[in-house]
Structure formats: C-alpha cells, structure tokens
Amino acid sequence: MKKWLMWLLIVLALVILLVAVYFIITRNTTVGNEITNFEECIDAGNPAMESYPRQCRDPISDKTFTEVIENNFEVCDCSADMYNCDDFENQNNAQECFEFCMTDVGRDVHGLDNDGDGSVCEGLN
Numbered sequence: 001m002k003k004w005l006m007w008l009l010i011v012l013a014l015v016i017l018l019v020a021v022y023f024i025i026t027r028n029t030t031v032g033n034e035i036t037n038f039e040e041c042i043d044a045g046n047p048a049m050e051s052y053p054r055q056c057r058d059p060i061s062d063k064t065f066t067e068v069i070e071n072n073f074e075v076c077d078c079s080a081d082m083y084n085c086d087d088f089e090n091q092n093n094a095q096e097c098f099e100f101c102m103t104d105v106g107r108d109v110h111g112l113d114n115d116g117d118g119s120v121c122e123g124l125n
C-alpha cells in the first residue's frame with residue numbers, strides 16, 4: 001500500500017513537471033518569436049508541404065504560410081554572356097537584368113557595365 005502510494009506520487013510529480021516544462025517551452029516560443037512568414041516557419045523546424053508554391057504550417061499559431069516566390073527570377077538569363085546593351089529596350093531593362101544577375105551569379109555576366117560604376121548601358125535611354 002505504501003509503495004503503491006509512493007509510485008503514484010512520483011508519477012504525479014513527473015506529470016506536473018512535464019506540464020510545467022510544456023508551458024515554459026510554449027511561452028518561450030510564442031513570445032518574441034512569433035512566426036510571420038514562410039522563411040521563419042521553415043527556420044523554426046517545421047516541414048514544408050509538397051505543394052507549389054511551398055507551404056509551411058506553424059503548429060503553435062496554427063497558421064499556414066505560403067512561400068513567396070521572387071517575381072524576378074526570369075528577368076533575364078544569367079548563365080552566359082548573351083546580351084549586349086543593344087538587346088535591351090531601354091536602360092531600365094538593362095539595369096534590371098544587370099542587378100538580377102549580380103544577385104544571381106554575383107557578376108556582370110553580360111558585360112553591361114564596362115566602367116564598373118554599377119550603372120549599365122549609359123548610352124541607352
């Protein structure tokens with residue numbers, strides 16, 4: 001009888017401890033660390049759903065976040081030097097392609113900025 005009571009108390013203590021730990025963990029993850037977008041949801045260790053665009057569900061807030069696909073991934077082809085300034089309608093388009101490739105491959109792959117000042121095809125307007 002006494003042994004039985006002791007085990008009951010141990011189990012009760014463990015349950016209380018687990019509940020306390022659970023509350024501490026959930027409070028820490030919600031306060032100041034609320035997930036607001038897809039990237040944060042993935043960073044928090046949640047799996048991405050097999051869909052397009054990908055989605056991620058945050059079990060804490062029970063919200064689903066959809067991956068924002070950067071809309072500029074088809075600005076131009078950055079795999080090789082295949083454009084010259086003449087190929088662009090205006091300076092703005094050339095600049096967009098240049099900046100896109102600088103982010104994508106890290107260099108002026110088309111050789112649009114000969115003087116290297118970050119502004120391309122100064123002759124176009």
Ligand SMILES: [Ca+2]
Nearest residue numbers: 083084110111
């Ligand atoms: Ca070129």
Ligand SMILES: [Ca+2]
Nearest residue numbers: 113117119120
């Ligand atoms: Ca330039």
